[in-house]
Amino acid sequence: MEQYVLSVKVENRSGVLARVVGLFSARGYNIDSLSVSKTEDSEVSVITIVVHGNDRVIEQVKKQLNKLIDVIKVYDHTSIPAAQREIAIVKIQLTPVKRVEVFQIAQTFGAEIIDISQKSLSIQVVGHPTKIENFIDIIRNYGIKELIRSGRVSFARDRA
Amino acid sequence: MKGARQVVESLIKENVEIMFGYPGGVLIPIFHELHDSPINFILTRHEQGAIHAADGYARATGKPGICIATSGPGATNLITGLANAHMDSIPLVVITGQVSTDMIGNDAFQEADVTGITRPVTKHNYLVQDIHDLARVIKEAFYIATTGRPGPVLIDIPVNISNADCEYDYDKPVDIRGYKPVYEGHPMQIKKAAQMIKKSKRPVIYSGGGVILGDASKELTEFARKTGIPVTTTLLGLGAFPETDELSLEMLGMHGTYYANHTVNESDLLIAVGARFDDRVTGKISDFIPNAKVIHIDIDPASVSKNVVVDIPIVGDCKHILQELINIVEKPDIAPWIQEVKQMKATHPLYYDTESKKLKPQYVVERIYEITKGDAIITTEVGQNQMWAAQFYKFSKPRTFISSGGLGTMGFGLPAAIGAQLGVPDKRVINIAGDGSIQMNIQELIVAVQHRLPIVIAILNNGFLGMVRQWQQLFYDKRYSQTCIKCAPDFVKLAEAYGALGIRVDKKDDVDEAIEKALSITDRPVIIDFTVEKEENVYPFVPSGKTVKETILRELA
Numbered sequence: 055m056e057q058y059v060l061s062v063k064v065e066n067r068s069g070v071l072a073r074v075v076g077l078f079s080a081r082g083y084n085i086d087s088l089s090v091s092k093t094e095d096s097e098v099s100v101i102t103i104v105v106h107g108n109d110r111v112i113e114q115v116k117k118q119l120n121k122l123i124d125v126i127k128v129y130d131h132t133s134i135p136a137a138q139r140e141i142a143i144v145k146i147q148l149t150p151v152k153r154v155e156v157f158q159i160a161q162t163f164g165a166e167i168i169d170i171s172q173k174s175l176s177i178q179v180v181g182h183p184t185k186i187e188n189f190i191d192i193i194r195n196y197g198i199k200e201l202i203r204s205g206r207v208s209f210a211r212d213r214a
Numbered sequence: 215m216k217g218a219r220q221v222v223e224s225l226i227k228e229n230v231e232i233m234f235g236y237p238g239g240v241l242i243p244i245f246h247e248l249h250d251s252p253i254n255f256i257l258t259r260h261e262q263g264a265i266h267a268a269d270g271y272a273r274a275t276g277k278p279g280i281c282i283a284t285s286g287p288g289a290t291n292l293i294t295g296l297a298n299a300h301m302d303s304i305p306l307v308v309i310t311g312q313v314s315t316d317m318i319g320n321d322a323f324q325e326a327d328v329t330g331i332t333r334p335v336t337k338h339n340y341l342v343q344d345i346h347d348l349a350r351v352i353k354e355a356f357y358i359a360t361t362g363r364p365g366p367v368l369i370d371i372p373v374n375i376s377n378a379d380c381e382y383d384y385d386k387p388v389d390i391r392g393y394k395p396v397y398e399g400h401p402m403q404i405k406k407a408a409q410m411i412k413k414s415k416r417p418v419i420y421s422g423g424g425v426i427l428g429d430a431s432k433e434l435t436e437f438a439r440k441t442g443i444p445v446t447t448t449l450l451g452l453g454a455f456p457e458t459d460e461l462s463l464e465m466l467g468m469h470g471t472y473y474a475n476h477t478v479n480e481s482d483l484l485i486a487v488g489a490r491f492d493d494r495v496t497g498k499i500s501d502f503i504p505n506a507k508v509i510h511i512d513i514d515p516a517s518v519s520k521n522v523v524v525d526i527p528i529v530g531d532c533k534h535i536l537q538e539l540i541n542i543v544e545k546p547d548i549a550p551w552i553q554e555v556k557q558m559k560a561t562h563p564l565y566y567d568t569e570s571k572k573l574k575p576q577y578v579v580e581r582i583y584e585i586t587k588g589d590a591i592i593t594t595e596v597g598q599n600q601m602w603a604a605q606f607y608k609f610s611k612p613r614t615f616i617s618s619g620g621l622g623t624m625g626f627g628l629p630a631a632i633g634a635q636l637g638v639p640d641k642r643v644i645n646i647a648g649d650g651s652i653q654m655n656i657q658e659l660i661v662a663v664q665h666r667l668p669i670v671i672a673i674l675n676n677g678f679l680g681m682v683r684q685w686q687q688l689f690y691d692k693r694y695s696q697t698c699i700k701c702a703p704d705f706v707k708l709a710e711a712y713g714a715l716g717i718r719v720d721k722k723d724d725v726d727e728a729i730e731k732a733l734s735i736t737d738r739p740v741i742i743d744f745t746v747e748k749e750e751n752v753y754p755f756v757p758s759g760k761t762v763k764e765t766i767l768r769e770l771a
Contacts, residue, residue, distance in 0.1 A: 064392075065392065068341075068343075069329060069333075069341070072330070072333065073333060076333055076334060080334060113519075114516065114520060117515055117516035117520075118516055120515070120516070121514070121515075121516055122338075122392070123337075123338045123358060123390060123392055123393045124392055125392050126391055126392045127392075
């Protein structure tokens, strides 16, 4: 199964998110990542959905999404140039001795230290999901105590 | 204006003449306003009856059906009816009462999350949270229900909204940016379709419920006559093209005619109009139409290329598109094909043992057809009764066959007949029923009595839940698990208890007299309890997931 990224512009109203995700759950699809936010227009929200599926089913889901009254437009970002971003925050158990080492890794990834204590260190990393995966893989060696990731947002790039 | 008043005022502005429903606590403000309104309110005896009646009314008249039920159990009793209308694309506007907005989510008395429950079975739904939205929402509901691919729209109105007050404005035009149905087919696609039709050697038209909903029966007939292409219809498409016409192949699908299924199977071009390639039509999808190209005319883009790959999709209103096609299409050269089709019709007609002395259900349907001269509105329940009605009554006009297609809802036929009879008072309405299905909404009989509706309920009583029994016989070693109705009411006495007329028919010779007697009654419903052959099966039968080559044509000796 392939991964698909859909960006759906919807009316900013209660119940709309349930309609949208309902189309996936009704087909037994588990959504990998989901984010909802306001846009430049306060009456419009954008829902970014990352889901695994096959072409035929996703094509059908896209048509069904378009049929929803509250859906304004469905954009498929799966294979177009789009900036895709996520945030992850990782807390690791760490004695002050090893801090410098971790600081260097964080710096390499452009990550930010957002909390620090005698026993732990919390780092925020922003970027493409692959970058976040890589960061987590490396930092895993230090013992992850807590990990949280945001849903993905996807922003279509203008063609040059 | 008070919210409750706005509701009734809006219904009147939408030209609602008749509505179906059942009152309840949170609806009292709305019923208070309905009390002296010009709308003819039909109090059913169960909310499911109300919504099926609204559905039957919509199918018979082409107008949206209106239904109202209270919060909690009233609303949950509508679910089957909503799903039924949703599957068959029937325009309904359904109003439910809801607990007061400040109580929502508190497990209040008779509270249910109705917009949550009904989301997958409605075209759209609303929970009105602000009195200022009410008029707009009602107007949008009518617009959404009746445009594009029609469907049921539900409006959940909390009681405090019904009691709230605001200025009423129903004149603002509807503008929904996410909902702009396409009506005109793409001219280039229509041109390509005409070219493909001209070149075809073995074309067939496969016409569905969309042709009836889109009021395109006249255009379909003209298109078929101009091109000389034979027509088969789905269950819901019955009546869109006269079955008495020599180009008619009647119904296709699981219990379709041999010649419809084989013509489709051997075609080189399938012209689908307002149909959605349901599994009961296609059988095993990978073996369906092995050699055919497909033109698909449908108003719903999501129906196109859903189940089969389509060569020329034309999205839009079928009435429009067929008219455009008629203007440019040329008659293809298909004389040998027509000859072949005629041959198939002659060699494999619909069959049952007409010589039998026993009372066959098919015979009853044939006699109803003959005696009504094909001019009645037929509603059905679901199962064998439905299939025999579809096969042996020859439909020639749209909106004369009213049946639960997609959902297959037993208990639909009687309330639907009530809705149809109220909508079309000058036609005879006959509910062809089974002894199982009729008991699912029998309580609505009293509504027909109350309103003096001369509906004829023809029960094909075989003592079985016949369709499932048939499958058990053929595929489950005749183990009739829970399909034999061992204890049934006396339907004649039941009719009498309700104030209807009851007639029992056990013999073939008495069939005509009973039907004629029933049709002579004009002021109350009549139940005719036909004691028919117990283990009669519906044939032809393409078993589920099989191909037309595996059609069972008749009982194996």
